Amino acid sequence: MIDDWVGHYHQHRDSVVSRLPAALKLGVALAMIIGTVLAPPGAVDWFIGMAVLLVVAVALGRLPLLFLLKRLAWLSPFIMSVALVNALQPAARGSWRAVAAKSTICLLTIIVVSNTTPFSRILRVLKSARVPGLLITTVALMHRYLFVLVEEAERMRRARASRTFTRQRRARWRALSTVVGQLFVRASERAERIYDAMCARGWK
Secondary structure, eight states: OOHHHOOOOOOOOOOOOTTTHHHHHHHHHHHHHHHHSSSTTOOOOHHHHHHHHHHHHHHHOOOHHHHHHHHHHHHHHHHHHHHHHHSSSSGGGGGHHHHHHHHHHHHHHHHOOOTTHHHHHHHHHHTTTOOOOHHHHHHHHHHHHHHHHHHHHHHHHHHHHHHOOOOOOHHHHHHHHHHHHHHHHHHHHHHHHHHHHHHHHHHH
């Protein structure tokens, strides 16, 4: 199952960073994340150095700036919630900026690595690192069927929008909640069908 999956991946933009070995990129990213998490709140030089390194990686990786900003915007609620929780603690109110900086650097590191390294190569690195095969297979299936769910959700949203003739915000939110509920039901049913089909073909 793993060998079949790692043979297929989405094409990434050719660049200096994308041609680097996946193991090297994952190792550097892991070191950056661990170092950033363990850095004290006053380690401004470390944060600046990591930010500069990420800017260089983005430039060499030829990643669109607008694309990165959109990804960070999607993940910004996570950053703000972590910073807010830290800011509400009386003993650590002064370090919420450092927490926000750490979260941003770690998330941007993951975004850069994931968009300059084919997912199949990441799975190969995990396999060579002797990560349990069941975990790798689970991650591979999650990655594969995440796109299926996104496509299904988009089809349902378009179908619902074509039957909605009002622009009231309440109606839009009601339609969105209906789509989410139906998507959960369809995802559960599809997961059962896929599992039965895989078991019928001898998958364990």
